[in-house]
Amino acid sequence: MDRSPGERTDRSAGERTPKQDRSRATRRRLLEAAVACLAERGWAGSTVSVVAERAGVSRGAAQHHFPTREDLFTAAVEYVAEERSGAIRALFPQGAAGDRRAVVAALVDLYTGPLFRAALHLWVAASNEEQLRPRVTELEARVGRETHRIAVDLLGADESRPGARETVQGLLDMARGLGLANLLTDDQGRREKVVAQWTALVESALRD
Amino acid sequence: MDRSPGERTDRSAGERTPKQDRSRATRRRLLEAAVACLAERGWAGSTVSVVAERAGVSRGAAQHHFPTREDLFTAAVEYVAEERSGAIRALFPQGAAGDRRAVVAALVDLYTGPLFRAALHLWVAASNEEQLRPRVTELEARVGRETHRIAVDLLGADESRPGARETVQGLLDMARGLGLANLLTDDQGRREKVVAQWTALVESALRD
Numbered sequence: 001m002d003r004s005p006g007e008r009t010d011r012s013a014g015e016r017t018p019k020q021d022r023s024r025a026t027r028r029r030l031l032e033a034a035v036a037c038l039a040e041r042g043w044a045g046s047t048v049s050v051v052a053e054r055a056g057v058s059r060g061a062a063q064h065h066f067p068t069r070e071d072l073f074t075a076a077v078e079y080v081a082e083e084r085s086g087a088i089r090a091l092f093p094q095g096a097a098g099d100r101r102a103v104v105a106a107l108v109d110l111y112t113g114p115l116f117r118a119a120l121h122l123w124v125a126a127s128n129e130e131q132l133r134p135r136v137t138e139l140e141a142r143v144g145r146e147t148h149r150i151a152v153d154l155l156g157a158d159e160s161r162p163g164a165r166e167t168v169q170g171l172l173d174m175a176r177g178l179g180l181a182n183l184l185t186d187d188q189g190r191r192e193k194v195v196a197q198w199t200a201l202v203e204s205a206l207r208d
Numbered sequence: 209m210d211r212s213p214g215e216r217t218d219r220s221a222g223e224r225t226p227k228q229d230r231s232r233a234t235r236r237r238l239l240e241a242a243v244a245c246l247a248e249r250g251w252a253g254s255t256v257s258v259v260a261e262r263a264g265v266s267r268g269a270a271q272h273h274f275p276t277r278e279d280l281f282t283a284a285v286e287y288v289a290e291e292r293s294g295a296i297r298a299l300f301p302q303g304a305a306g307d308r309r310a311v312v313a314a315l316v317d318l319y320t321g322p323l324f325r326a327a328l329h330l331w332v333a334a335s336n337e338e339q340l341r342p343r344v345t346e347l348e349a350r351v352g353r354e355t356h357r358i359a360v361d362l363l364g365a366d367e368s369r370p371g372a373r374e375t376v377q378g379l380l381d382m383a384r385g386l387g388l389a390n391l392l393t394d395d396q397g398r399r400e401k402v403v404a405q406w407t408a409l410v411e412s413a414l415r416d
Contacts, residue, residue, distance in 0.1 A: 042336040044252060117335070120388075124332045127325070127391050128250040137392045144389075166405035173402060174378050176385030180328075181352075183335050184345045194381060197374035201409050 027065050029055040034076035038118035043125035048072055074135045077122055080115045081143045085150055092154050103154045104199045107172065108191070110147065111179030119143075120183070147172060157206050167205045174198060235273050237263040242284035246326035251333035256280055282343045285330055288323045289351045293358055300362050311362045312407045315380065316399070318355065319387030327351075328391070355380060365414050375413045382406060 033055035037046045048069050052062035066072035088106050110116065119140075126136035151168050152159060159165045178194065181187045241263035245254045256277050260270035274280035296314050318324065327348075334344035359376050360367060367373045386402065389395045 040336075042332065045336065120332060123388070123391055124250065124328060128248075128253065133392065140392060163405045163408070166402045167409070169398070170382050170402045170406040170409075173385035173389060174382040176388050177381035177383065178385075180331070180384050180388060181381060183331055184341065184348060190377070194374045194378045197371045198378040200371070201375070201378075201413055205409055 023065075026055075026057055026061060028079075030057060030062055030065055030072065031076040031079040034072050035080045035115060035118045038073060038076070038121050039114040042121045043073075046073065046121075070132055070135060073122055074132075074139050077115070077119050078139055078143065080118070081146075084110055084115055085146055088150055088154070095154055095156065100155060100203055101196075101199050104171070104195060104202065107147075107151055107154075108175045108178060108195050111175045112182050112191070116179040117183065120180070155202070155206060164206060167202055171198065171202050234263075234265055234269060236287075238265060238270055238273055238280065239284040239287040242280050243288045243323060243326045246281060246284070246329050247322040250329045251281075254281065254329075278340055278343060281330055282340075282347050285323070285327050286347055286351065288326070289354075292318055292323055293354055296358060296362070303361055303364065308363060308411055309404075309407050312379070312403060312410065315355075315359055315362075316383045316386060316403055319383045320390050320399070324387040325391070328388070352380075363410070363414060372414060375410055379406065379410050
């Protein structure tokens, strides 16, 4: 989870040098700063320079890691999404044997924090910017598939049964809609009640 | 449905003059052009001038109707949302006696067209622009309440029963999430299956 797909092919863990560790730490700081920046300022306010300053990294070093603005922000959303997915899996090592309510709550939380806010800014920008669109479309598909896989695993959904796949998909669509409802106002009170009711509906649909 | 709340207080229908009719038609052209512009170009690309040109109206006339950019675009999203709500109610005059599948499909359609796209651009812009934020927050709450009321009526949900309110809210959150999933790619095939499954779950939840 702490390496990007691009790095994976360059070297194995055994060959790490202190210089490579520093480079990886710099990369990580840039990615985290990029997501925070996107969440707070939106796409228009997010440039490589702003992120480099926030991360305490020189602009040249930032551009060494990420030659373009598009590289930096798509990599950032992907990195943080992978971190969050990993964290959810780690929270429920027992998978379906665990508490379904807690699993649904953790899945919904994926859509209400700074990561979702950052991803939303990126999606909306991509809908009007041709340079960004294909990359974000591809990223969204990849992150969406991974989230679906986690949800199916942790909820113990048997996708060979009719409707099970769509039940889980609709739950994640609802979580995405709840994230959007939380964009301008704190929607937590309402959200908790909706999630409790939909958890009951999902449980009964997956059990029947 | 063809008058804005602001106009309602100025005069009654009986007093309309040809000049007032022209003024109303101009206003309407501006509002429709504003939503189309917002959907296609996003907030950054949407100015009063661009909308005036698209509507075939002078910039001065546009500013007479809408002194600020914020006035124009919030009024536009509200106007089109009211038009769409009215159209849905008209489609199902028999309300709950009608076809629930068709009602759910029509509700979901509210979130997949240019109106949702325009509203999404406005919401996301409002999350970073202090001038826009309070107005859009208030608009979103008003449109959300009205959509909820329509959904409850047309689905024949009895909100005095535990969980019924949250079942309908979750359905609208899911529709919002489906709208977001449709932003960058045509998601119709997947959406139809999810909607079919969740229509069945919602039906059984409201019936039990």
